[in-house]
Structure formats: C-alpha cells, structure tokens
Amino acid sequence: MSDCLFCKIIGGEIPSTKVYEDELVYAFRDIAPMAPTHILVVPKTHIQDVNGITAENSAVVAHIFEVIPKLAAQEGLTGGYRVVSNCGADAGQTVPHLHFHILGGKQLCLEMA
Ligand code: AMP
Ligand code: ZN
Secondary structure, rough: OOOOOOHHHHHHOOOOOOOEOOOOOOEEEOOOOOEEEEEEEEEEEOOOOOOHHHOOOOOOOOHHHHHHHHHHHHHOOOEEEEOOOOOOOOOOOOOOOOOEEEEEEOOOOOOOO
C-alpha cells in the first residue's frame, strides 16, 4: 500500500531503527516507547489489522510469533514481556498495518482497559 506508514518503513522510504528482518517480517523500535523495550513487529505484506488475518495469510502471523520470543531474548527480557495488537478505533489503533507491540523491561501496568 503506497500511502501506508509501515509499508514505507518496510520499504526504507521512512527511516526506522531496525532490530530484525527476514523475508516475511520487519521489526523496529517504536518511535514513542512506552517501556524500556518497545518493538513493533510487522508483516511485510500489508494486512490492515487482526480482522484482516485469513487462512490465506495467517502463516506470516505464526511466523511473527516464532520471531517474538527470539527478539525478547535478544533484548534480555528474562522477566517477561507483553505482546499487544490494537485492532480498530476503540482499541486505539493509529497505524492501519497489522503490528504486534513487544513491551518489556519494567513491571508493566496490569490494566487491560
Ligand atoms: P497503534 O497505536 O497500536 O496503531 O501503534 C502504532 C505505533 O506506531 C505507536 O506506538 C507509535 O508510537 C508507533 N509509530 C508511529 N510512527 C512511527 C515511526 N515512524 N517509527 C516507529 N514507530 C512509529
Ligand atoms: Zn502497510
């Protein structure tokens, strides 16, 4: 998608602090971190949000969840971490390209809503 912020980041049109990349996924540091470690993991293919996951494209989501523990280990998140994906306006999704936040490095607040 040509006007998508994260597609532009994946394509290198907009700079980012990359922490990991392979043929399917791209991971980079959140520009406004909410924890000492705050990484975004995104599929390279444009999927709008969790509602856009289908039988045809879900392999990339499984792959993302294989990558996430490796990134957490790389970041030294031995005490645990949180994985979040906001879907739609009520969840506060601001970038309509599926992404998973990895948050850690401190005791995270337990409030979910
Ligand atoms: P969400 O609110 O769940 O859609 O998450 C979008 C995230 O993208 C927010 O945490 C933003 O801080 C982050 N973000 C927005 N623009 C950039 C950027 N250029 N580089 C890195 N992270 C960004
Ligand atoms: Zn996109």
